Amino acid sequence: xxxxxxxxxxxxxxxxxxxxxxxxxVLSPADRERLDTDPYPLPPRTGLARLRRPVPWTLxxxxxxxxxxxxxxxxxxxxxxLRYGLVPGQAPAGxxxxxxxxxxxxxxxxxxxxxxxxxxxxxxxELRGVGFRFDTPVTRVVVEEGxxxxxxxxxxxxxxDLVVSAMDTDALFRGGLAEWPGVPAxxxxxxxxxxxxxxLLALRGPRPAGTAHRTVVHAADPAAEENAxxxxxxxxxxxxxxxxxxxDPTLRPDDAHESVVLTATVPAQDEVDWTAPGFxxxxxxxxxxxxxxxxxxxxxxxxxxxxxxxxxxxxxxxxVYGAVAGPSLAGGFGPTARLKAANESPVPGLYLIGGGAHPxxxxxxxxxxxxxxxxxIGPA
Ligand SMILES: Cc1cc2nc3c(=O)[nH]c(=O)nc-3n(C[C@H](O)[C@H](O)[C@H](O)COP(=O)(O)OP(=O)(O)OC[C@H]3O[C@@H](n4cnc5c(N)ncnc54)[C@H](O)[C@@H]3O)c2cc1C
Numbered sequence: 001x002x003x004x005x006x007x008x009x010x011x012x013x014x015x016x017x018x019x020x021x022x023x024x025x026v027l028s029p030a031d032r033e034r035l036d037t038d039p040y041p042l043p044p045r046t047g048l049a050r051l052r053r054p055v056p057w058t059l060x061x062x063x064x065x066x067x068x069x070x071x072x073x074x075x076x077x078x079x080x081x082l083r084y085g086l087v088p089g090q091a092p093a094g095x096x097x098x099x100x101x102x103x104x105x106x107x108x109x110x111x112x113x114x115x116x117x118x119x120x121x122x123x124x125x126e127l128r129g130v131g132f133r134f135d136t137p138v139t140r141v142v143v144e145e146g147x148x149x150x151x152x153x154x155x156x157x158x159x160x161d162l163v164v165s166a167m168d169t170d171a172l173f174r175g176g177l178a179e180w181p182g183v184p185a186x187x188x189x190x191x192x193x194x195x196x197x198x199x200l201l202a203l204r205g206p207r208p209a210g211t212a213h214r215t216v217v218h219a220a221d222p223a224a225e226e227n228a229x230x231x232x233x234x235x236x237x238x239x240x241x242x243x244x245x246x247x248d249p250t251l252r253p254d255d256a257h258e259s260v261v262l263t264a265t266v267p268a269q270d271e272v273d274w275t276a277p278g279f280x281x282x283x284x285x286x287x288x289x290x291x292x293x294x295x296x297x298x299x300x301x302x303x304x305x306x307x308x309x310x311x312x313x314x315x316x317x318x319x320v321y322g323a324v325a326g327p328s329l330a331g332g333f334g335p336t337a338r339l340k341a342a343n344e345s346p347v348p349g350l351y352l353i354g355g356g357a358h359p360x361x362x363x364x365x366x367x368x369x370x371x372x373x374x375x376x377i378g379p380a
Pocket of ligand 1: 136137138139166167168196197198263313316317318319324325353354355356360361362363364366
């Protein structure tokens with residue numbers, strides 16, 4: 001954690017609080033190298049090791065070399081990264097900052113669940129005079145005289161002084177809704193990262209006294225989990241599962257019932273066909289059996305359940321492959337780690353926010369992306 005704190009101190013401002021130093025959306029090679037260099041403090045190399053080319057450390061290297069390969073500590077270090085779709089064998093050592101942040105600052109829960117947060121933001125926007133048009137997908141960002149001037153929708157064109165896109169950045173450019181100068185849509189390569197699988201459970205019987213808000217049931221075989229996520233294999237049968245059981249009366253009809261959410265990081269849509277008949281329901285059964293084997297006793301209490309796969313994420317948010325957007329990380333090696341797109345896009349007047357833009361996914365970062373972009377745009 002002390003080493004991870006050094007990463008936090010080095011990256012907090014440039015990778016969380018400040019805009020990327022990009023000109024027209026592009027970082028200079030020197031800035032890219034600086035920001036892509038993993039700030040995890042590696043121990044000095046001694047003896048013959050000094051003569052060999054240094055190999056970048058991953059989270060797995062940290063676990064092996066600095067946690068003695070202890071399975072429990074290794075799982076604790078890797079789990080927060082895995083939740084963002086970063087596989088410990090490929091994530092840079094600096095991803096230890098995710099475990100550090102949770103341990104140091106804790107995790108926030110919104111009473112009423114995520115929906116309560118969305119509704120609070122909606123009410124606040126209405127008070128500030130924001131207009132909403134639901135079910136009106138944008139089909140193109142209108143660029144005239146080299147500037148974004150509005151958007152086209154099925155209901156016609158909407159003029160604008162500036163366009164701020166919260167769409168998945170990959171979907172925006174790959175789908176041809178906007179053009180990254182010099183990169184044709186078909187050449188826009190999205191980063192392949194895993195998705196999330198959730199089982200929402202309505203349980204009969206009260207929430208047992210003293211139940212933890214969050215329990216993690218770790219993978220029975222971490223190597224098998226990593227293999228499934230990196231080699232597009234069928235999803236791991238006994239993966240790392242997060243079990244959320246907040247003590248929140250607004251989430252249940254009465255105290256004789258409980259609601260619980262299971263979440264696992266899984267191969268994204270297309271790596272696995274989550275729409276195949278019975279596939280997702282069968283996998284939900286596997287997860288329930290896995291957490292029950294750890295003593296949770298949920299299965300026999302299930303009244304009904306809703307299963308959600310990366311396909312639902314894809315359908316509802318447009319995120320390419322229904323993938324989880326991870327944070328912007330320094331040390332951009334490995335297929336799952338890289339800096340996100342700068343908030344000021346190469347198209348003048350078009351700004352990028354949300355999980356696909358700097359500083360990346362997760363609600364805290366998504367809020368920061370809006371905050372940084374508001375700063376770039378300046379007062380109305
Ligand atoms: C199962 C799951 C659980 C998660 N749990 C947590 C958690 O506990 N804590 C946490 O911090 N993060 C969590 N995350 C991550 C978090 O939800 C995302 O990082 C965050 O929602 C991203 O916000 P966003 O605004 O970038 O994108 P989104 O919330 O996906 O919003 C993008 C919006 O753009 C709309 N859109 C897309 N295309 C168009 C178009 N062409 N025209 C008009 N509108 C369009 C979509 O309909 C959508 O409403 C979770 C993610 C998943 C998938």
